[in-house]
Amino acid sequence: MASSAEPANQQQEKSSVRSASQTETRQVKQQRKWFEVTLDSIGDGVITIDVDGKVTMLNPVAEALTGWKNSDASGQPLEKVFRIVNEDTRAAVENPALGAIKDGVTYGLANHTLLIAKDGKEISIDDSGAPIKSGGELLGAVLVFRDITERRRNEQARALLAGIVDSSEDAIISKSLMGIITSWNHSAEQMFGYTPEEAIGKSIIMIIPPELREEEKMILGRLRQGERIEHFETIRVGKTGKRINISLTVSPVRNSQGEIIGASKIARDITQRVQAEKELNRLLTSERAARERAEAASRAKDEFVAMISHEIRSPLNAILGWSQMLRQGALDKTATANALESIERNARAQAQLVSDLLDVSRVITGKLRINSRPVDIMNSLESALESVHLAAEAKQITIDVEREPYATVVTGDADRLQQVLWNLLSNAVKFTPRQGHVSVKIARTNSYLEVAVSDSGIGIPEDFLPYVFDRFTQADTTSARKHAGLGLGLSIARHIVELHGGTIAAESAGEGKGTTFRITLPVRALRPPEVESPQPIVPIDTIANEIMLNGLRIMLVDDEDETRELLKMMLSSHGAEVLAASSGTEALAQIDECQPGVIVSDIGMPVMDGYMFMKRVRALDSEQRSVPAIALTAYARAEDRLRALAAGFQMHVPKPVEASELVMVIASLLRRI
Structure with a gap:
């Protein structure tokens, strides 16, 4: 019985073993199936190799990238199926899977690697390799890689753009909609003096002058509306405080959803152009002023020619007219005396006219000279008063003189000083109406002697007062003017006074309110006793x-x-x-x-x-x-x-x-x- 039961037990054991083996086989097949499905579903290329470096499997992504079918690649050397070179040097590089088998460690992602596919196509990849072990036994290696062509293209585009931005001569700056600087190129550093480390993360206001801060609000407001600002000329300030004229172009920056997230600014230094424009405007203004002065000079010349023609012809008419009458012998004794007096008066007027013209010529050419010696100003004044005495009497004009008792001696030319005083007195008499008043006051002020000639005459208009000492200038230059003359006397007087180290000035409260001319001359250093009377001068x-x-x-x-x-x-x-x-x-x-x-x-x-x-x-x-x-x-x-x-x-x-x-x-x- 025992012997008959034993085979039954053995048979039962065999059946159990067979059942367990079948179950294990099913599990292995199921795991392998899951492994294959997993490899097929991941987005990276996967290649497995045995310890001899022969390909054992390619997943579908690896098949697509390498151009090899799994069936064709199995048993092939990995270097044949997966051929890689350096992207920059084109030199062959070590396969990370083979390195993993050799060293028994995982090789990380390689950079700048190109996969040469079966058809010769070049693909930018990232790859890594890891050993496959079971219970400490090395079975092979797995190679994982992915196509990064699009990423590399974007990286290269970004690098190219960064190179362009950094090499641009214009400052290129990006900022957020809050005005915070997010990028800062080399030209921005050169233009404003801040390094990228100093600028990035700071507010763009750091380069905007305080008085122009409102511009930033305007620019950000327009950017939020999607507007582009082109060639906006303004001023920015550098790290040292230097103000820089710039032309600014601002463009909105959008994200992938089209939302505006910031701005890109391009700033061009236009300081030299602005300075050139200012210089051009200055030159144009100067040229315009010069042209206006030339036109004014031309008008003044025409007026002068007309004036001098009148001033020369008028006395000549009297001289010629009376000369013809005298030649005819048709005048009685009284008329003859009047004729001779008129001829002499007009001849003197002509002589004075020529003298003034010659003096002006000497003033213009710098040849007007003075013969300096001690001069008592009172003697020059007495001579000038004697010259205008008859003219003042004819108009019933009183002349009062207030003298300085001491220190009236100056260093100068007696004839020229007499000429100045005569000019002021004759003008005072000429422009003062009948029964008017003229006063002369001589006073000592510190080390200067002041001579003031005042009159109750027609005065000088306020707008003409600054030009009263200009050559060929008169308040009234029309043909209907009441008073003759070339407008040279005061110009000559000023030059003579200045040659003596003095000054001359005109004062008037306006038309009809009289005029005062003040002369200051340095007083000659003298001892207190009075000056001896001058001896007669032999010509x-x-x-x-x-x-x-x-x-x-x-x-x-x-x-x-x-x-x-x-x-x-x-x-x-x-x-x-x-x-x-x-x-x-x-x-x-x-x-x-x-x-x-x-x-x-x-x-x-x-x-x-x-x-x-x-x-x-x-x-x-x-x-x-x-x-x-x-x-x-x-x-x-x-x-x-x-x-x-x-x-x-x-x-x-x-x-x-x-x-x-x-x-x-x-x-x-x-x-x-």
């Missing part, structure tokens, strides 16, 4: 006419024919023997033979000027090198005089020169007086 012409230059041989050097002839006649009339030369070269050739007692030479001559001529004379190897010499020239500046003396001349006489002056200079140089 220089009288002295010069008595001087004779008999026996004196003069060498005259001048390149102008008419000047040589005139000077030769002037000097010959005083008994001198004159040898004339037209150039320095000609004079040097004749000097030893001529043996002059004095040389009179021009300075401005062609080829060899007067300076060079005199240096050659002083370098002669004869007695003529020490002959006295006078420079006679139109170069009348102080530096011209010093240059002439340095060249070897003993005297410097500016042109134009009168015969009496030249004779006196020669006689003085040769000690004949």
